[in-house]
Structure formats: C-alpha cells, structure tokens
Amino acid sequence: MRNKTGKRYRAVMLGGFAVIAAISLCAILIGQYTITLSDFWAIIKSKITATTSPLETASFVIFNVRIPRVILTAMVGAGLSMSGSALQGVFQNPLVSPDLLGVCSGAGFGAALGILLFGGAGIFTPVLSLTFGLFSVLLVFFFAGRRNNTETLSVVLGGIVVSSIFAALIALIKYTADSSETLPAITFWQMGSFANRTYDHIQIAAVPVIGGMFGLYLFRWKINLLSLGDEDCHTLGVDPVKTRWIIILFATITTAGCVTVSGVIGWIGLVIPHICRKLVGVNHGELLPASGLIGAIFMILVDTLARNLTAAEVPIGILTALIGAPFFAAIYRRRRRL
Numbered sequence: 001m002r003n004k005t006g007k008r009y010r011a012v013m014l015g016g017f018a019v020i021a022a023i024s025l026c027a028i029l030i031g032q033y034t035i036t037l038s039d040f041w042a043i044i045k046s047k048i049t050a051t052t053s054p055l056e057t058a059s060f061v062i063f064n065v066r067i068p069r070v071i072l073t074a075m076v077g078a079g080l081s082m083s084g085s086a087l088q089g090v091f092q093n094p095l096v097s098p099d100l101l102g103v104c105s106g107a108g109f110g111a112a113l114g115i116l117l118f119g120g121a122g123i124f125t126p127v128l129s130l131t132f133g134l135f136s137v138l139l140v141f142f143f144a145g146r147r148n149n150t151e152t153l154s155v156v157l158g159g160i161v162v163s164s165i166f167a168a169l170i171a172l173i174k175y176t177a178d179s180s181e182t183l184p185a186i187t188f189w190q191m192g193s194f195a196n197r198t199y200d201h202i203q204i205a206a207v208p209v210i211g212g213m214f215g216l217y218l219f220r221w222k223i224n225l226l227s228l229g230d231e232d233c234h235t236l237g238v239d240p241v242k243t244r245w246i247i248i249l250f251a252t253i254t255t256a257g258c259v260t261v262s263g264v265i266g267w268i269g270l271v272i273p274h275i276c277r278k279l280v281g282v283n284h285g286e287l288l289p290a291s292g293l294i295g296a297i298f299m300i301l302v303d304t305l306a307r308n309l310t311a312a313e314v315p316i317g318i319l320t321a322l323i324g325a326p327f328f329a330a331i332y333r334r335r336r337r338l
Helices: 002-029 037-049 056-090 103-118 124-144 152-176 182-191 199-218 220-226 230-235 240-262 268-280 284-308 316-337
Strands: none
Touching: 002 037, 002 056, 002 268, 002 284, 037 056, 056 199, 056 220, 056 240, 056 268, 056 284, 103 124, 103 152, 103 182, 103 240, 124 152, 124 199, 124 240, 152 182, 182 316, 199 220, 199 240, 199 284, 220 230, 220 240, 220 284, 230 240, 268 284, 268 316, 284 316
C-alpha cells in the first residue's frame, strides 16, 4: 500500500512540474499584449548571447511584467496551500484555512494604513502589511490563553476576535480616507490582485514565504502526529501544545508574506489541500510538497484567467471565491451526511 502511494506521489509531482512549466510559458505569452512563441525564443536567445533584440517592447513585457508576476503567483499559491494543509492537519479539521487566525485582517489593516499614510508608494505598505499580519498571531495567542491546550475552538475564537478588531480598524481607515483615490485603492487591494507587481515584491515576500514553507516541511512528521491527537503525541514524547504553536507560527509567517504582496486571496488554502489529499493521501511528508505544487499551478491558472477575462483585469480574489465557496458548501454538506 505504501509503495503504491509513493508511486502515485512521484507521478503527481513529475506531472505537476511538467504542467507548471507549460502553464507558466502560456502565462508569459498570453495577455493584452500577445507574444508569439517564436518571438519568445528569439528574445531568450538574444539574452543568452548578449545581443540586442529588435523586439524591445516584447522583451520588456516578458522580463519586467510577466515573469515576476508568474513567480509571485506561484509563490503565493504554494504558500497559501501549504499553510492550509498544515493547519488542517494540526487542528484535525478539513474546514480550517490560513485566514483562520486573523492574519488576512491584520495584513489588510497594515496595507490600508500604508496606503493611507504613504499612498501605497515604496516598500512601506508591504512592510506594514507583513508586520501587522505577524502581530495578529500574537494577539490570537494572547486571546487563546497559555493553558495546556490549544483546542480548535479556543484558537478559532481568538482568530474571530482578532479579525473583528482589525476589520473595525480597516473600516475606520476607510471612513477617514479620501474617497477619490485612497478609498478605491484600499478596496481594490482587499479584493486581491497581482497587477503591477515587480521583482521588489518578490524580494519582500521571498523570505517569509519560502522560510515559512521550509519550516512547515521540517515539521511534516510532527504534523502527522498532531493529526492523530494529543495523547499519541505525549506517548511518543512530543509536546503537542508547543509543537502546535510553532507550526501555527510558520503557517502565519507564510500567509502574512503572501497577503503582503497579493492582497486578500481566500479559499486557496481550503480547496487545494482537499484536492491533494485525494491525490497523494494524508502523509504530510508528501501532502505538503504536493499542496505547494498544485497550489502554484492553480494560482497561475486563475491569475492568467483574471488577466484575460475582460479588458479590465478582474481581481483574483473574486475568482477564487467563486470557485472556493461552492467547494466549501459541498464539503459541509458531505460532513453533515456522515
């Protein structure tokens, strides 16, 4: 049985890498400014040989607009999906998602504050977003208490409290913001988008997102133990409370880094882990990498769709909600029947 699961995991990963390479190429070529495959290879060849390319506009679009966008969408999709898989295992609940701990609301408040104070210019907005996203988990830890249990209910209630606080603060910022420029900017950011993202945004997100995902992968076996229950963890010499909070911290760092550069994009961390669990099973040593890869593929696909549906780009958070909400309803109905 284990050998069969291992073969399926390897097939999923190999197939996933082939798919992500293909859709990344399509995402680079497709858009309002269409680039042919022959032009793409000509531009790549000119870069390798250090010669001047006559296709300067296409070269600019590829290397300064679309490649950083593809990299960022893949990073955010992988980060949110891995965080969702880890949290669902930790809390033994398939309906848990990365925004459970109020991270999205905290990061949203930081971004709104940055847009209000600095007009969204420079690195101030993403830095404030990341800072308040991380601060949210400290508040959840405070509200959940330091008792020798971290039951799902106590953490969820702490997340609800934190989300409510930051939602109220965001509403206050919107109330005081200029309705002609600042308010639309805050509202659009909250819908989620990768428009106008550059290599600077990749540098901002790389450390928390990649570092957080690496931390989650290091704890993959302990997530397996936590998914069995606290008694089994104690029996095997693992402190479930301490381990759970460490994993929550890594998931929060990853999610905060994603939200910082993409805005609020929901449902990815809920939908993708379920798909991957069907494909590779419940072993987090395989589930986490698979979730990251499938999440990256899904995010690139949805972002490409968002760019090309209409002449004006559709906020990606709208599309993920339209996909994720029916999926959530289906899961809920199935659990009610069990």
